[in-house]
Amino acid sequence: MWNLTRFASSRLSRTRRLFSSAIPGPCIVHKRGIDILHDPWFNKDTGFPLTERDRLGLRGLLPPRVISFEQQYDRFMDSYHSLEKNTKGQPDSVIALAKWRILNRLHDRNETLYYRVLMDNIKDFAPIIYTPTVGLVCQNYSGLFRRPRGMYFSAKDKREMMSMIYNWPSQHVDMIVLTDGSRILGLGDLGVQGIGIPIGKLDMYVAAAGINPQRILPVMLDVGTNNQKLLEDRLYLGLRQPRLEGEEYLSIVDEFMEAVHTRWPKAIVQFEDFQMKWAFETLDRYRKRFCMFNDDIQGTAGVALAGLLGSARAQGRSLANFPDQKIVVVGAGSAGLGVLSMAVQAVTRMTGKHETAAQNFFLLDKDGLITKERKNLDPAAAAFAKVPGHIAGLTEGASLLEVVKTVKPDVLLGLSGVGGVFNEEVLKALRESGSTRPAIFAMSNPTMNAECTAADAFKHAGENIVFASGSPFENIQLGNGKVGYVNQANNMYLFPGIGLGSLVSGARFITDGMLQAAAECLASYMSDEEIQKGILYPSVNSIRHITAEVGGSVLRAAVAEGVAEGHGEVGPNELANMSKEETVEYVFQNMWFPVYNPLVHEK
Ligand SMILES: NC(=O)c1ccc[n+]([C@@H]2O[C@H](COP(=O)([O-])OP(=O)(O)OC[C@H]3O[C@@H](n4cnc5c(N)ncnc54)[C@H](O)[C@@H]3O)[C@@H](O)[C@H]2O)c1
């Protein structure tokens, strides 16, 4: 139901009321007539008032009755609910794709209405436009393709990107999400079909951070694919060649980054779902030259750290005891290593001792426990490699079950991309760990790649656990009215605020201090009462509020670190003089909100 009063009960209420009473400002449009109806940025469908139909040459191109935004909203939601009813009993994937299609059609037609229904129903719609359905959409992208969205740069576009970037119709771009499709969620190399991920992430940017949808740009860098099935698929829409490697690959990314920053020097680029070697290499290569970050390494790390600190609180420990938590991380890829690096930074700050900061962290990959004896030990994992035999029974390549039985961890955190690796035996061993309240983070996406389901976690590891997963699961009814709370540990709680805070501070770079501030903000967001119930993260329904808070923290950190250059009319000195509350209010004020603005034609 379309209802502005819902905001009154949310944590957004004060600021939202400010917005809702404001008269929407006019919006300049350079086209007329049918071209406006075909442009989802400006189209209002049957919502164009008569005066506007006259002004814009729309008279006669629409049925005569003017339908209000509220009525359009309700009409869409009615169709959506009918679809839900009509698809009952069909396979989950069929229902999920049908829901995605109806939302996507609205997205293609009328962005204002689309983003409004998305924002108001974010808990129901996030699983469709984001994980898990976005994974299914990427897997089937070439068959589902109807209209392009975003930009595609391919290996064949070498030396052309600087001019191609000017093909994008929008004068201003604030946020770019870029992928090369090489590691899409836990689904592997999906080549050009990975474009669904930047689209879904940017939908979250609009819904959560209020980035103006006219200023977002999803980008696919198609450098080929090593997915043989796709190369042989006659419908595949990407380059039919193996992935570029080495310098050839980097020269393509370099050229793209130069082109973007020539046209939009202040645009922020989020790298998403790059395979590990390129995720680290590109972060290292660009983070001191451009305002960019890698969401899988850095966004995930902050969300996981906030969850780890929350689990310590849920176990009744003071934060000063966080370094004593024994944490087993399964998956030594971009996400797992990002999480451990940030956790080590946190422990170092608490104890002042870097050398021993990783002593309670245990890291496994597909070959088991990583120790100093590992052949071809990845330098990025070396800091977390154990000395074999240091703890009796812990040898190189020990299985997850052996590690859990020996270490008796407080936390089991999965970023392996492998569904079910937290199997019954592992979960039962965790139950025996003796930890007052074991925590399980099954963070891999989409749902079928989660290390365990919520139901299995509560069943085998005990009702006392704290549970979080990367993709959403329903809460578990434990009987006798008791509920096993399911958290969603997903980087969506941070990347929108990191992007928005960087944007409105005019940050030159995104520093570790800004990322740390984002994580601390999320960690301190939850009350003790919530944490005791096992609730580690806010409801997705309050994502705009948490994003404004995170954005404010990121902004303040940017100022403190001397990288804030100001944004629009607001200079660095003004930013520096803002109180904490003022920074959050300023971030809110910069959020776009979907309403129909009066359209004014200009040649
Ligand atoms: N919830 C979130 O916010 C979030 C954020 C980022 C990534 N992820 C998910 O994390 C997963 C991994 O992402 P990544 O970028 O680190 O991938 P990656 O390919 O860089 O790393 C995967 C790691 O898992 C290890 N692995 C594979 N099979 C294993 C097994 N059976 N047991 C133990 N380890 C195993 C690999 O050796 C590798 O170290 C993906 O499913 C992704 O969707 C979730």
Ligand SMILES: O=C(O)C[C@H](O)C(=O)O
């Ligand atoms: O996309 C997500 O839902 C989270 C994360 O970025 C991932 O790669 O799994």
Ligand SMILES: [Mg+2]
């Ligand atoms: Mg990702």
